[in-house]
Amino acid sequence: MIWQIAILVTTIKIFFVPLYRSTDFEVHRNWLAVTHNLSIDQWYYDSTSEWTLDYPPFFAWLEYMLSHVAKYFDPKMLNVTSLNYASDMTIWFQRLSVIVLDLIYICGVKSCSNLIGNGKLLVFILLISNPGLLMVDHIHFQYNGFLYGFLLLSISNIITSNYIQSAIWFAVLLNLKHIYIYMAPVYTVYLLRAYCFTIPSDDGIHTPWYSFSVLNLFKLAITVTTVFILSFGPFIEHLPQLLSRLFPFKRGLCHAYWAPNFWALYNFGDKVLEHILPKLGITVPKVQASMTGGLVQEFDHIVLPSIKPWMTFILAGGSILPALIKLWYLCADRRYRALSFIRCLIVCATCSFMFGWHVHEKAILMILIPLSFMSVLGAVDGKLFLIISTVGHYSLFPLLYPKNLLAIKIFMLLTHTAIAFGNIPLLYEIPQKPKSRKRRAFMRLPLLNHLESLYIYGLLILCFYENILHTTWGLDKTLPFLPLMLTSVYCSIGVLYFFISYYYYFLTFNLSRLPMVGSVNLSGYAKKVN
Incomplete structure (x- = not known):
C-alpha cells in the first residue's frame, strides 16, 4: 500500500505540470x-540574468x-542569453526533474x-502527501523534496545509531542548500554527546560526561571535512565571491511576502504605531509605506528600531542555546536520546524561522x-502538529x-488536514462517555482546546475575506497588500x-516520568510518551 500511495501522489504531480509557475x-x-x-570558475560570477x-x-x-x-529535451533552454525561455519541452523537463528527484524523498520517508x-502508514501518508511540498515544488516550482529526503535519511540513521552515515547525509544536505545550517548546532551537540561520549555507566543506560572517545571525534571530523572539501575544494580560489552569493544580506529583513514569524508581527506593530501615534499628537516621519510594497530589498522601519x-x-542563536543545553543532558539517557534529538531539531528550526534574516515562507x-514524523510518537x-500543520500550510x-x-x-490542505485530525487523535484521546463526548465535541477539534479550535476556524473566515x-468591497485597488498582511499576521500568531508551547514542552521534558523503550524500535511508543 505504501508504494501505491507513492504512485498515486506522483500521478497528481504530473497533472500539475501545466499549472502556474513562479520566477x-x-x-x-x-x-x-x-x-x-561556463567553466566552474565563472559559475558564481556570471550575472547575465538577475537570477x-x-x-x-x-x-x-x-x-x-x-x-x-x-539538452535532449530542448537545447535552446541551455543558452545563457535565453532569458525567460519556457518552451513546452523545457517545462516538461524541469517539472519531471523535480518529480524524479523526489524518489530520494520517498526513500527518506x-x-x-x-x-x-x-x-507507520499514517506517518508515510502525512509526509508523502505534504501539501506544502506539492504547492512549493510542483506548482510554484522549486527543488525541496529531495533535500528533505536527505534530512530524513540522516534522521533515520541517527535513530539507528549509524552516526557517521547520518553525518554524511547532513553534510551533503548542507552543501546542497545552506538554509539547513540552522540545524547544524543540533547535530554538533548530539553527535558529540552520543557518539564521542561512548563508555556506558554501570546501569548501561546513562553515559558519564567524562567518557570521551578521541578516535570517534577524529572519524567524525574527517567525514564532515571530506564532504566540505569535495564541495568547496574546486572553488577555493573564489571562496569570497561564492560566500557573497550564499549570504546576500542586502536582500532585507523580510521576503516579498512576510513569512509568518516574529518579524511579521514586528512589521505590523510598526504599521499600527505609524497610524496611531499622529492621532495622539506624536510626530511620525513621513516615509513611503515601503514595508508593504511586496518587494525584496532593504527598508527601514518608521517608528520601531530598524x-x-x-x-x-x-x-x-541565543534562542537555540537553552534547547542545545537541554539536549546535551537528555542525551545522557540512551533510551530517549534519538527522539530528543528530533524534538531539538524542530525547536531550532522554529527559532531560525521566527528570528532569522530574510526568512522565506x-x-x-x-x-x-x-514534526510529521513525531506526530505519532507523543x-x-x-x-x-495539528495546529502548526494547518496554519503553516495555509500560510503558503x-x-x-x-x-x-x-x-x-x-482541496490539498483540507485532505491533508482531514487525514491528520481524523487519525492522530485516535492514538492519544482518552475514551469518554457518550454524553461527555457530546459536550466536549461542540466547536472543539480533536486534541485541541476551545481557543485553539476557534483559532483554526478563524482561517476559514480569513480565507473567505x-x-x-476583499474584492467585493473594492479594497483590492486601494489596499492590495492587505490580504497578504492579514495572512502573515494571523498565521504568525499560530506559529508563535x-x-x-513546543519549546516549553521540550525544556520541561522529564525522562523520569516515562516508561523504558528501545532507542531503535519505536513500536508501541505512540501511546506512551506524553
Whole structure:
C-alpha cells in the first residue's frame, strides 16, 4: 500500500505540470545554462540574468548534471542569453526533474516510517502527501523534496545509531542548500554527546560526561571535512565571491511576502504605531509605506528600531542555546536520546524561522517535515502538529496567487488536514462517555482546546475575506497588500503559539516520568510518551 500511495501522489504531480509557475522556474533554467556553458570558475560570477547562482556547490553540480539531460529535451533552454525561455519541452523537463528527484524523498520517508510500529502508514501518508511540498515544488516550482529526503535519511540513521552515515547525509544536505545550517548546532551537540561520549555507566543506560572517545571525534571530523572539501575544494580560489552569493544580506529583513514569524508581527506593530501615534499628537516621519510594497530589498522601519542582520543572528542563536543545553543532558539517557534529538531539531528550526534574516515562507517546511514524523510518537507532538500543520500550510497559499488555483490549494490542505485530525487523535484521546463526548465535541477539534479550535476556524473566515470580501468591497485597488498582511499576521500568531508551547514542552521534558523503550524500535511508543 505504501508504494501505491507513492504512485498515486506522483500521478497528481504530473497533472500539475501545466499549472502556474513562479520566477523560480526561470532561476533554475538559468542555472542549467550557466553550469552547462561556463567553466566552474565563472559559475558564481556570471550575472547575465538577475537570477544568479546562489546555492552551494553540490547544488551547482546537480544543475550541471541535469543540464546534460536537458539538452535532449530542448537545447535552446541551455543558452545563457535565453532569458525567460519556457518552451513546452523545457517545462516538461524541469517539472519531471523535480518529480524524479523526489524518489530520494520517498526513500527518506520510507526509511523513517519503517522505524515506527503503530502509526507507520499514517506517518508515510502525512509526509508523502505534504501539501506544502506539492504547492512549493510542483506548482510554484522549486527543488525541496529531495533535500528533505536527505534530512530524513540522516534522521533515520541517527535513530539507528549509524552516526557517521547520518553525518554524511547532513553534510551533503548542507552543501546542497545552506538554509539547513540552522540545524547544524543540533547535530554538533548530539553527535558529540552520543557518539564521542561512548563508555556506558554501570546501569548501561546513562553515559558519564567524562567518557570521551578521541578516535570517534577524529572519524567524525574527517567525514564532515571530506564532504566540505569535495564541495568547496574546486572553488577555493573564489571562496569570497561564492560566500557573497550564499549570504546576500542586502536582500532585507523580510521576503516579498512576510513569512509568518516574529518579524511579521514586528512589521505590523510598526504599521499600527505609524497610524496611531499622529492621532495622539506624536510626530511620525513621513516615509513611503515601503514595508508593504511586496518587494525584496532593504527598508527601514518608521517608528520601531530598524533591524540589522547581526541582531537577527543574536536572537536566533541565543534562542537555540537553552534547547542545545537541554539536549546535551537528555542525551545522557540512551533510551530517549534519538527522539530528543528530533524534538531539538524542530525547536531550532522554529527559532531560525521566527528570528532569522530574510526568512522565506517556504522555510516553515523545516518544522513541518520532522514534526510529521513525531506526530505519532507523543501526545503533545501530535496536538501541536495539528495546529502548526494547518496554519503553516495555509500560510503558503499566497505563493499560488492565481485565482484558478484556489480550489486546488484548499482541496490539498483540507485532505491533508482531514487525514491528520481524523487519525492522530485516535492514538492519544482518552475514551469518554457518550454524553461527555457530546459536550466536549461542540466547536472543539480533536486534541485541541476551545481557543485553539476557534483559532483554526478563524482561517476559514480569513480565507473567505481574502478571496471574496476583499474584492467585493473594492479594497483590492486601494489596499492590495492587505490580504497578504492579514495572512502573515494571523498565521504568525499560530506559529508563535506553537513556538512557545513546543519549546516549553521540550525544556520541561522529564525522562523520569516515562516508561523504558528501545532507542531503535519505536513500536508501541505512540501511546506512551506524553
